[in-house]
Amino acid sequence: MISVSDARAALLALVDPLASETVPLAQSAGRVLADPVSARRDQPPFSASAMDGYAVNATEVELHAMFKVIGEAAAGHGFDGKVGAGQAVRIFTGAPVPEGADFVVIQEDVDRKGNLITILDEPGANSNIRPKGGDFAIGDTVSAPRTLTPADVALLASMNIAQVPVARRPVVAVMSTGDELVMPGETPGPDQIIASNSFGLKAMCEAAGAEVRMLPIAQDTVQSLTTAFELAKGADLVVTIGGASVGDHDLVGDVAVSLGMERSFYKVAMRPGKPLMAGRMGDMAMVGLPGNPVSSMVCGQIFLLPMIRKMLGLSAEQPPLQSARLIAPLAKNGPREHYMRAQVTADGIRAFESQDSSLLTVLADANALLVRPPHDDALEAGALVQFLPI
């Protein structure tokens, strides 16, 4: 058996960062910026008023000073002339500060009669002017890679980046296998169940930025599996669910090998999800996940998501584990790293009573995987443990 981190390293070696593509800014949120982008302009592009008021020369600003208003500067419509001695220009937030002025007296501090204003309140030391380029200057860059947040999108807009270079979404083909499976909405036979893992993994991979191609359910025959693998062609990664163990009916590996896969098989020292199959089929990486619902979802979290992050050009490191105190004691752990379904609250963390890898109700109620190292001793309530939020 190999460790979880060795297995993850082996799987990550199967994929590479993908090429970039260009998308319109309005579609870029949540995508991964592939290359640094540079501002096409200064922001503000001119010294701009931060307030509604009157633009004057700072040396003339004092209590009771009077000015003659000679024009107006609004956002989008500057004042063309120059502000001379004793003169002021009515100015609004965002308007360019006119030549000759370097101070904005806010409107609440003046009294206006016709074209004359008088400063009646102490105007303070703040010029109320945002200097040209104070946010960013032409050529300032936004670094890559980064997953673009709403604030990043606003920043790119203001830099006038209308087309954004982002990593292409990895195409992940997901194949359920097994004669026992039918699709949701169908009527299963007496010995059958509904395919569920593929829908859960689709949602998980899409949330991580992948484009998911759902393959038809493959029956436990060479022909059916071959057809499904054909339909995966062109994907960056094909994920099979079930049939990856060593039982007599586990044909997935044999068929993949017949289609050119160099097969690696890992017995990973982890619970749930011991058996993993992996390899490359031409341009495509292949990962075979166990068929138990919870095993496939946990393996998706621990193995597939880092592969997707690597293809997107992001760090493939698992996000750092968080810590919490046990609400209830835990028995000694066995030889495998255990990802226990658990619930974290303000009071601490509690592992669910039943850790059977078939229980989707338990997984759906969990908001964390409590990670126990191999051979971890029994733990009392109050012990500090590590978990991965899910």
Next chain:
Amino acid sequence: MISVSDARAALLALVDPLASETVPLAQSAGRVLADPVSARRDQPPFSASAMDGYAVNATEVELHAMFKVIGEAAAGHGFDGKVGAGQAVRIFTGAPVPEGADFVVIQEDVDRKGNLITILDEPGANSNIRPKGGDFAIGDTVSAPRTLTPADVALLASMNIAQVPVARRPVVAVMSTGDELVMPGETPGPDQIIASNSFGLKAMCEAAGAEVRMLPIAQDTVQSLTTAFELAKGADLVVTIGGASVGDHDLVGDVAVSLGMERSFYKVAMRPGKPLMAGRMGDMAMVGLPGNPVSSMVCGQIFLLPMIRKMLGLSAEQPPLQSARLIAPLAKNGPREHYMRAQVTADGIRAFESQDSSLLTVLADANALLVRPPHDDALEAGALVQFLPI
């Protein structure tokens, strides 16, 4: 001036939870389940083997016991007969346990010669059988409302819920206003800047589950604003950006009132983002945000997201604030609740030096809003403060 929480309550009173709609399971991830759904079947639908092995009668299981293999049960293909005394059925993971058997001896524990097996290793007490209905039974429900996670989607699939009742996405129309604005990709005049807030707010509202309609930029004229409001019709919420203050050029409120809005104007005791306009225009809620980029994004976070959550049927409560220790001291706060752009790391939290509400570079580098109550005293490094992750 009113408090942030009073302003939020006033805005929330403008919207109601929306009706539900039905989407295919494969498109349900991230949507909000609108009504509880009930399992259409038991899972497992029969007592199922948890391992590959041999199904026998538990009373006969002991070291060195021998059995005659009389048939096979595979996933999807059960064994039709009954297991009698001294008999075993070859069984695979997920297969129905045949009548007469109530124990699965795992294959690693037996030796097989032709049709005879002998138990060679201590088989233990675990029957390796998953009882019928052990995950869920017909009629067991998944509660609503909840934002559907990948694990929820897998659970709904396995319950055979092919069509999922979810809250309709709120339609949010976003309108930038101001003669100074041009769209990204256009060439601004010398006094102009690029519209950025609308793109940031679009990304923010979409991530929260809304469908966003981008309206054309409205110029500072009655005609242009009227046209833009016409294009908002049918939305659940129209958000204007800029022109909501009291300057001479702030026409947005006047035009909205002429179109039937009952206008409320709030001076909110908050930084950034003091002025807020709000009201109802027929079936549509209307919120006017300030035009400074950071103000509009912070107000989006503090006011628009709770409105969207309420329309989706979720709790409109702000998620609880988190705590961290200051890395650097902070000066005394003024009379307004201050949402300081800040960065949280493992070492603590640090507010950015410049808190000017025009600086998108600072907002894009922030991962938290450090929340300071009105009149908060000066704080030393090491003091515990509260923040909202962004």
